[in-house]
Amino acid sequence: MLSGLLLILVLLPLIGITVNGAFQHQITQSINNQLRAYVYSVLAVAEVKDEHVVMPNYLLENQFNVIGSGLYALISSEDKLVWHSESFLGLDLPTNQSTALLLPAPPMGQGQLTQVRFDDLAGNSNNNHVVYSFSVSFETNETPLAITVHIVKDDADYQQQVSEFSTTLWTWLIVLMIVLALVQAIWLFWTLKPLNQFTKELALVEQGQQTRLNQHYPNELNAVAKQLNVLLNTEQLQRQRYRNALADLAHSLKTPLAVLQSQTDLSPDSKEQANNINNIISYQLNKAKSSANQAWHLGVSIDDVASKLIRTLAKIYQQSHIDIDYQAPAKLVFKGEEADLHELLGNLLDNACKAAKTQVCLSVTKTDSSLNFIIEDDGNGLTEVQRQNIFERGIRADTYNQGHGIGLAIVQDLVNSYQGELTVAQSEQYGGAKFTVTFRH
Known part of the structure; x- marks a missing residue:
């Protein structure tokens, strides 16, 4: 819109600007031709006697005979005015200090169009006038007489x-600019409307509010929308099959492990190794459930998950009088699976509650x-x-202050699967x- x-x-x-300049040039040429014709009409009746110019009392063009008509004929020779028409009575051309006329004197046989301002005899300033000057030479018995004929016309x-044309031209150009801007805005809004709708639907899919693109789009976007829907459906089916396979694996391993652990003739070392196998399987299954790289379009409400966890932990640690403070803007979304967010916050908050004396705080910022x-606590x-060492595998909670370390290896793996960052400080x-x-986006 801005470029258009x-x-x-x-x-x-x-x-x-171009049209206005062309019009002014055309007007100038028209005036030049008109005044040149007046020069020829004056020269046609001019005579030279005794090296003096002799003109008739009245000229054919009546405007030269009417005082103040706005059209004047002058003849100068050697920078002195030697004749003027009746229309020039009461006006005075500007001269320099030596009383030489300040009128152009073009080369012999050539014409020149200029502008001049002159005063009347009462000293009142008149408007600018255009002057066409043409130099000629009359042959006499002794020496040629060089004169310059000046046709002066009021340029009002x-x-x-020019003013009327410029006003009309710019008025219609401004109207045309407004009309074109409106037409362009309407046209762009109409043609780009599918793209706006496409963007909105992608945002809804990314936030998890819908699972596919439902709108009908023009041919240029329809192929893209179909391919995206195929990609979304395939990804959802793959995640579902992945979860089902993990559930089947966990179920198939649960019974043999239970039977093995129930054997009374197992040595303590064997029982410990069986428990370790059970923990490793649980850990790896939880790790495999994370599908962050395939969950770009999911959106989980952080408030829903955090509120449930805080209510549950408040009941569990009711005897310890742990106060859990929750601070977060409304309607924040975690772009991932709800199970991953629940496990991540659950482990960190549970560790914080075990380590805290009376206060735990969960803050979410974007x-x-x-x-x-x-996640902060007021523990040691x-x-x-x-x-x-806290995130090293095999470190147990009882090797350092109570409450930290349980599930932190899983938390670290979850954060890494989402290309996030987990840091610990005081x-x-x-x-x-x-x-x-911290999760970057």
Whole structure:
């Protein structure tokens, strides 16, 4: 829209300037031809006697005979006025200090069109006049007599024509610019409407509010919409088959492990290894459930997941009098699966509740480039060594302060699967640990 409007604002004024200039040039040429014809009419009746110009009392063009008619004929020789028409009575041409006429004197046999301003005898200033001067030479018995004929015409008519034409031209150009801008706006709105609808539907799919593109689009976009719908359907089916396969695997391994663990003749080491196998299978299954790379179009309400977790944890830790503070803007969306967000926040909040004395805080912030989850507590915090080792596999909660470490390896893998970042620091506000999860977008 801006590029089209810029084209209109540049192109039409350039056309106006060009047309207006062409019209002024045409008017100038017309005046030049008209005044040249008057010069020839004056020269036709001019005579030279005794090296003096002799003119009839009345000229054929009646405007030369009417005082103040606006059309005047002058003849000068050697920068001195030697004759003027009756219409010039009461006017005085400008002269320099030596009383030489300030009128052009073109080369012999050539004409020149200029402008001049002169005063009347009372000193009142008149408007500009156009002057066409033409130099000729009369042959006499002794020496040739060089004279210049000046035809002076009031340029008020000329200026009025130019002004009227310019006003009309620019008025219609402005009207045309407005009409073209409106037509362009309507045309662009109509032609780009499918693209706007396409963008809105993609946003709805990305937010999880719909699973496919439902609108009918023009041929240029219809193929793209069909391919996207095929991609979305295929991705959903693949995720569903993946989940079903994982559920079948977990179910098929559950019974043999249960039978193995129920054997009474197993040694303590064997039972421990069976428990380890069970934990490893659970861990790997939970890790495999994360499908972040295929869930670009999903949208999960953070408020819904966080509120459920806080209510559940508040009941679990009711005896410990743990206060969980939740701070987040409304309608924030996590672009991923609900199970992943539930496991991520659940592990971090559960660890924080176990480590806290009385206060846990979950803060969610969003910027133009990231979504941030901040979990803080007022516990004893973590040492520098514990911060470095806390995400290592095999580290258990009882190897350092109670509450940190349980499920953190799973949390780390979940964050990595979404190309996020998990950092641990000391909470400035509460004094305990501060876990920050950042997802870039």
